Amino acid sequence: xxxxxxxxxxxxxxxxxxxxxxxxxxxxxxxxxxxxxxxxxxxxxxxxxxxxxxxxxxxxxxxxxxxxxxxxxxxxxxxxxxxxxxxxxxxxxxxxxxxxxxxxxxxxxxxxxxxxxxxxxxxxxxxxxxxxxxxxxxxxxxxxxxxxxxxxxxxxxxxxxxxxxxxxxxxxxxxxxxxxxxxxxxxxxxxxxxxxxxxxxxxxxxxxxxxxxxxxxxxxxxxxxxxxxxxxxxxxxxxxxxxxxxxxxxxxxxxxxxxxxxxxxxxxxxxxxxxxxxxxxxxxxxxxxxxxxxxxxxxxxxxxxxxxxxxxxxxxxxxxxxxxxxxxxxxxxxxxxxxxxxxxxxxxxxxxxxxxxxxxxxxxxxxxxxxxxxxxxxxxxxxxxxxxxxxxxxxxxxxxxxxxxxxxxxxxxxxxxxxxxxxxxxxxxxxxxxxxxxxxxxxxxxxxxxxxxxxxxxxxxxxxxxxxxxxxxxxxxxxxxxxxxxxxxxxxxxxxxxxxxxxxxxxxxxxxxxxxxxxxxxxxxxxxxxxxxxxxxxxxxxxxxxxxxxxxxxxxx
Numbered sequence: 060x061x062x063x064x065x066x067x068x069x070x071x072x073x074x075x076x077x078x079x080x081x082x083x084x085x086x087x088x089x090x091x092x093x094x095x096x097x098x099x100x101x102x103x104x105x106x107x108x109x110x111x112x113x114x115x116x117x118x119x120x121x122x123x124x125x126x127x128x129x130x131x132x133x134x135x136x137x138x139x140x141x142x143x144x145x146x147x148x149x150x151x152x153x154x155x156x157x158x159x160x161x162x163x164x165x166x167x168x169x170x171x172x173x174x175x176x177x178x179x180x181x182x183x184x185x186x187x188x189x190x191x192x193x194x195x196x197x198x199x200x201x202x203x204x205x206x207x208x209x210x211x212x213x214x215x216x217x218x219x220x221x222x223x224x225x226x227x228x229x230x231x232x233x234x235x236x237x238x239x240x241x242x243x244x245x246x247x248x249x250x251x252x253x254x255x256x257x258x259x260x261x262x263x264x265x266x267x268x269x270x271x272x273x274x275x276x277x278x279x280x281x282x283x284x285x286x287x288x289x290x291x292x293x294x295x296x297x298x299x300x301x302x303x304x305x306x307x308x309x310x311x312x313x314x315x316x317x318x319x320x321x322x323x324x325x326x327x328x329x330x331x332x333x334x335x336x337x338x339x340x341x342x343x344x345x346x347x348x349x350x351x352x353x354x355x356x357x358x359x360x361x362x363x364x365x366x367x368x369x370x371x372x373x374x375x376x377x378x379x380x381x382x383x384x385x386x387x388x389x390x391x392x393x394x395x396x397x398x399x400x401x402x403x404x405x406x407x408x409x410x411x412x413x414x415x416x417x418x419x420x421x422x423x424x425x426x427x428x429x430x431x432x433x434x435x436x437x438x439x440x441x442x443x444x445x446x447x448x449x450x451x452x453x454x455x456x457x458x459x460x461x462x463x464x465x466x467x468x469x470x471x472x473x474x475x476x477x478x479x480x481x482x483x484x485x486x487x488x489x490x491x492x493x494x495x496x497x498x499x500x501x502x503x504x505x506x507x508x509x510x511x512x513x514x515x516x517x518x519x520x521x522x523x524x525x526x527x528x529x530x531x532x533x534x535x536x537x538x539x540x541x542x543x544x545x546x547x548x549x550x551x552x553x554x555x556x557x558x559x560x561x562x563x564x565x566x567x568x569x570x571x572x573x574x575x576x577x578x579x580x581x582x583x584x585x586x587x588x589x590x591x592x593x594x595x596x597x598x599x600x601x602x603x604x605x606x607x608x609x610x611x612x613x614x615x616x
Contacts (some may be wrong), residue, residue, distance in 0.1 A: 072462065077246050083214050089506075089521060093183040094183075094194050096187070096195050099183055099199045099203075100199055102176055102180055103176065103206060103289075105176075106360070107288070108166075108173045108210055108213065109359045110160070110161075110165040110166040110167075110169030110170060111161060111166075111359035111361035111549075112217055112549050113211065113361070113363050113549035114148070114159075114161040114189050114361070114362075114363045114366065114549075115144075115163065115549075115575050116217070116551070116553075117549055118148035118149045118242045118373060119151060119390075119552050119555075120334045120551045120555050120562065121146055121551070121560070122375060122388075122542070122547075122551050123374060123375060124378065124380065124385050124565070125149060125371045125565060125566050126138050126376060126378075126418065127372055128568070128570075129568065130380055131379045131380060133447060134284050138372045139143035141362070141371045142156070142157060143156035143157070144157040145372070146372075149564055151572060154583075160362060161363060162586075163217075163583060163585065164587075164588065165360075165586065166217060167214065167585065170208070170210040173206055173207075173209075174210045174242055177206045177210070178207065178237065178239055181207075182240050184196045194274075198270065198271065198272050198274055198282045199509055200267075200270055201269075201270030201274065201290070201295075202266045202290050202540060204264075204266050204267030205263070205264065205268070205271065205290040206290065207263050207304075208260045208263035208264045208267060209336070211236055212259050212302060213255070215233055215253060215256045215260070216305070218582060218584075219253050219256075220595075221305070221553070221556040222254075222305055222307070222521070223520055224521035226254075227519065228253040228254035228521070229252045229255070230252065231253040231298060231582075232253070232256075232582075233250055233251045233252050233254075233255065234256060234599075236255070236260075251488060257306060261302070261306075263275055264298070267290070267295065270294055271290060271291075271295045275291070276292075285349040287349075287356050288355070288425075289355070291354070293319050293354040293355075294355035294448045297319045297354045297448035297450075297453040297456075298355075298448060299311070299315035300316035300453050300457065301448075301452075303315065303460075304460060305553065305557060307463075307521065307522075309460040309461075310460075312460035313461065316454070316457035319450070319453050320450060320453060320454060324450065324454050325476050326351070327352055328351075328352055328454075329352040329449075329451065329480065330351075330595070331452075331480065334408060335409075338423065339426075339428075341409060341423055341426070342423050345424050346444040352450040352451060353446055353449055353450050354448040354450065354453070355448040356444050356445065356446060357443070357444065358442060359442070359443050360440055360443075361427075361441060361442070361443040363425055363443055364421075364425060365427070367419055367547070368413050368419075369413065370418045371413075374418060374420075374421075375389060375420055375421060376418070376419050377420065379507075380509055381441055381563070382562075383508025383509070384508065387509070388507055388508060388539075390402060390403070390509060393501075393506070394539070394543075395491075395493060395497045395498045395501035395502070395536060395597060396490050396493050396497065397490055402566070404481070404489070404544065406422060410422055411423065416472065421547065422547070424547060425443050425547040426442055427442065428443070428444065444546065445446030452544055452550070454473050454477055455474075455477060455540055457473055458537045458540075459534070459538070459541070461473065462530060462533045462537060465530065467529055467530060470533050471493060471494075471498075471533065473496075475492065477544070478493050495532075495533075495535075498532050498533060499532045501536075502532045502535040502539070505533065509535075509539060513526075513534070513558040514558065515558065515559070517559055517577070519577065522559075538558070541554060542554070545598035555581075556581050559574070559576030561574060561575055561576055577598055578600070579597065580599065582598075583597070584599070
């Protein structure tokens with residue numbers, strides 16, 4: 060395979076040094092030498108990726124629209140974009156105009172930083188194991204392996220094509236899977252196949268799960284000070300459920316989702332009857348580290364909220380285009396059990412509009428909490444805490460897997476748990492119970508384009524089996540509920556990729572871009588600076604003249 064120069068800068072921070080009186084007495088290498096299990100734990104605590112992929116993923120998927128494009132009534136606006144990067148992402152162009160937060164560069168760097176930290180931790184763990192101290196570091200080893208698997212999982216799903224199957228994915232270009240600490244600034248690595256990367260993720264995942272499951276709570280003392288910001292047991296199972304869902308391993312999806320959810324998943328759903336008084340209190344309610352539904356939280360640097368709350372160009376808007384209405388497909392539309400309402404009643408008092416209703420609507424599950432570095436000067440960092448793994452998303456993973464296993468009654472039961480948990484009305488009876496009939500009635504109409512074509516007949520995507528009738532409608536319901544549940548998180552992009560859902564973006568006055576089920580742009584381009592360092596770029600379609608058929612071009616070295 061193609062070799063390239065893989066550049067990574069590692070500065071293992073978070074552990075304090077003792078100041079020296081003499082500058083020359085300081086250690087010239089700023090990396091901390093890990094000596095104790097406590098130091099390893101502190102390193103891992105500070106090494107979860109702080110890059111947020113939600114912006115480029117949401118703009119790439121079908122949840123956003125261009126306010127400057129004319130709708131079916133000819134209405135359009137003249138709004139600025141938040142930045143050139145957003146224009147590039149929405150048009151599925153290579154993102155080359157930004158390298159800061161929310162960019163491919165930030166996502167790439169923060170995830171490989173997490174991988175590097177995990178590898179440094181693991182090297183010291185292996186040394187402690189050789190010293191006969193394995194029992195002291197089993198939880199640390201489990202967390203490090205899961206962190207390494209998680210970071211690679213993020214990268215492979217963003218910068219490569221969706222997993223198809225063990226055979227087909229061998230020919231798809233993946234990412235480097237790094238398992239050793241970097242000792243040099245520039246190291247030659249290779250891009251493995253998607254199949255190989257998934258294989259290595261699974262190896263780390265299985266070993267990490269075993270250690271977390273069997274040793275995390277055996278010491279009698281709390282391993283984590285705030286468990287919800289780590290791969291605790293529930294989060295580890297939820298990660299496994301999502302991984303196996305994307306891998307099309309339905310039995311393991313059900314297995315690990317069930318471990319995370321327990322015997323009665325309704326006990327772990329969010330309590331939607333809470334009525335936060337302010338916008339900030341609503342954000343804190345969503346990311347509450349003691350909430351029963353939050354399995355893992357992830358602190359990131361991101362300006363995502365500013366894009367959809369500041370009357371900018373791209374947003375979730377209630378405007379009709381030929382291929383649907385994104386607001387009515389998500390948080391501002393009907394569903395099979397709440398068809399009499401403009402939005403799911405749980406959102407009552409919890410939705411916000413940008414300036415005017417015309418400019419967009421959002422739910423602050425990705426709300427910004429500003430971190431001041433100087434309150435007098437009013438400067439600091441935009442922070443967003445992702446609800447990375449939740450009971451609701453894990454439940455919908457299991458519901459989708461049940462559909463594929465043709466366990467339709469079990470799938471319906473899980474979907475009803477999600478539906479009932481959101482019945483946030485004085486009279487719960489106003490929300491209808493989900494049935495095969497009302498699900499079929501709603502999705503067969505495909506109102507507003509809520510049930511897009513799932514290209515599961517394309518064997519090149521690795522799908523097999525027949526989907527029709529109740530099975531097809533339940534699958535549409537599961538994906539619709541996932542789309543609502545994960546709004547503004549970026550996860551919809553991965554569902555679009557998994558099912559080959561074709562997306563049309565109307566751009567500006569008269570530009571139309573269609574992302575077909577097999578479009579090479581479904582693998583977002585790797586950062587420009589990494590390509591410049593020698594990595595093979597992702598494939599793109601190039602049209603030399605409008606009359607010619609597009610040809611595949613790989614500009615990598």
